[in-house]
Amino acid sequence: MVVELVSVGTELLLGNIVNTNARYLSEKCAMLGLNVYYQTTVGDNEERLSEVIRTALNRSDIVVLNGGLGPTEDDLTKETCAKVMGLPLVKDAHTEERLKEYYRGRKKEELPDSNWKQALIPEGAVVFDNENGTAPGLVVEKDGKTAILLPGPPGELYPMVEKQLCPYLQNKNSEVILSQMIKICGYGESKVEEMILDLIDKQTNPTLATYAKLKEVHLRVTARAASEEEAKKLLKPVVKEIKKRFGDAVYTTDENETLQDAVVKLLKKHELTVTTAESCTGGLLAGTLVSVPGVSDVFKEGFVTYSNKAKRRHLDVSKSTLRKYGAVSAQTAKEMAKGGVFATDADVCVAITGLAGPDGATPEKPVGLVYIACYMNDKVQVEEFHFKGNRQKIREQSVVQALDLLRRSILAFS
Numbered sequence: 001m002v003v004e005l006v007s008v009g010t011e012l013l014l015g016n017i018v019n020t021n022a023r024y025l026s027e028k029c030a031m032l033g034l035n036v037y038y039q040t041t042v043g044d045n046e047e048r049l050s051e052v053i054r055t056a057l058n059r060s061d062i063v064v065l066n067g068g069l070g071p072t073e074d075d076l077t078k079e080t081c082a083k084v085m086g087l088p089l090v091k092d093a094h095t096e097e098r099l100k101e102y103y104r105g106r107k108k109e110e111l112p113d114s115n116w117k118q119a120l121i122p123e124g125a126v127v128f129d130n131e132n133g134t135a136p137g138l139v140v141e142k143d144g145k146t147a148i149l150l151p152g153p154p155g156e157l158y159p160m161v162e163k164q165l166c167p168y169l170q171n172k173n174s175e176v177i178l179s180q181m182i183k184i185c186g187y188g189e190s191k192v193e194e195m196i197l198d199l200i201d202k203q204t205n206p207t208l209a210t211y212a213k214l215k216e217v218h219l220r221v222t223a224r225a226a227s228e229e230e231a232k233k234l235l236k237p238v239v240k241e242i243k244k245r246f247g248d249a250v251y252t253t254d255e256n257e258t259l260q261d262a263v264v265k266l267l268k269k270h271e272l273t274v275t276t277a278e279s280c281t282g283g284l285l286a287g288t289l290v291s292v293p294g295v296s297d298v299f300k301e302g303f304v305t306y307s308n309k310a311k312r313r314h315l316d317v318s319k320s321t322l323r324k325y326g327a328v329s330a331q332t333a334k335e336m337a338k339g340g341v342f343a344t345d346a347d348v349c350v351a352i353t354g355l356a357g358p359d360g361a362t363p364e365k366p367v368g369l370v371y372i373a374c375y376m377n378d379k380v381q382v383e384e385f386h387f388k389g390n391r392q393k394i395r396e397q398s399v400v401q402a403l404d405l406l407r408r409s410i411l412a413f414s
Helices: 020-031 048-058 075-084 093-105 113-119 154-172 189-195 197-201 228-249 259-269 284-290 308-315 317-325 330-344 391-413
Strands: 003-006 035-042 062-066 089-091 119-122 124-130 139-142 145-150 175-186 209-215 216-227 250-252 274-277 299-304 348-354 369-376 379-386
Touching: 020 035, 020 062, 020 154, 020 216, 020 308, 035 048, 048 062, 048 075, 048 145, 075 089, 075 119, 075 139, 075 145, 075 197, 089 391, 093 113, 113 119, 119 139, 119 154, 124 154, 139 317, 145 154, 175 391, 189 197, 189 209, 189 216, 189 228, 197 228, 216 228, 228 250, 228 308, 250 259, 259 284, 259 391, 274 284, 274 330, 284 299, 299 308, 308 317, 308 330, 317 330, 330 348, 330 369, 330 379, 348 391, 369 391, 379 391
Parallel strands: 003 035, 003 062, 062 145, 274 299, 274 348
Antiparallel strands: 089 119, 124 139, 139 145, 175 216, 175 250, 209 216, 348 369, 369 379
16 A cells, blocks of 8 residues: 655744654554655645645545644644545534543543544544544545544654554454564664665565664565565565664664663663763763663762863772873873772762864864773773764764763673
């Protein structure tokens, strides 16, 4: 089936907000084996929105619209879609009751008059309840075409897609579609593609898709079959071969597991504690680790030692090292990592020092030069990186590489 995504909102066209919904919905469609051929963004204008919906229904089987379902006058998606498809709007008693219940929960006696229009739906539409807002999702079918209307706020759209839309689309498909995500760290997208080019060239079923992330590459393997068991059999040898080729660079095959999740899981598995020592990242590494629930079992302490004085006072970096090699050096990174372990009695410490820019560079030490060290089991490993991008991107890349160095160090230790 061919799917078209339509994002509605003048704020998207003006660049006031980033259209993260389109990326999310595209990934979900790919996971379900649906082909997304077109994405369109249109403002809150009835004439232009009508034209976009009409065009989309003519060339696609399913049109997924997000945004424009609110209670205000410029929320036109539902009304415009119903008009294009030739369907009247009718009151939905279930949605009306949910609106009342929503406002009772907020201790408001009466709904604003404008909200009542959210209880009107195109005749015959399937309703998706909104767990976090007032605008229901809708599925409208006519003449072999399907329009799916979703609320714009990600906090409302994401759970609706996960819990209601995905099962609905799976039930509409006569085939069983299964996908497996393989997440790789330490290789660029070009290198990953080169290493699996033979698999890509001969792919039919399962299919392979690559997604470039920040210092990561994600591979999705998707199989179609008459049954779930048959689809699993098709996936298994391909996933096994990819894992064999990339070895420890594969940190998870869990769709929802992040690199920091994987690192914390490894620390718990091997009963290790960790401390972080940061300079240019300013606590970003510690914050990323602390974002993982249950990290308190393994996380000891985080140092932000931005100045040379702080490096000496908290991490016992020697004055002579700083004078001879400078704060941005392999030698300083090593001493930071070692000092973090001894200061907190942790099993392992990851240290980062570098130049995030835009100032402070020299010909010998350009912006983007970062040293990352990991001290563990009385051994220290340090790696040198030359990152590209602005200050924030350099810091973010540093954190990913620090997590990966920590992960690889634990695997080597075990």
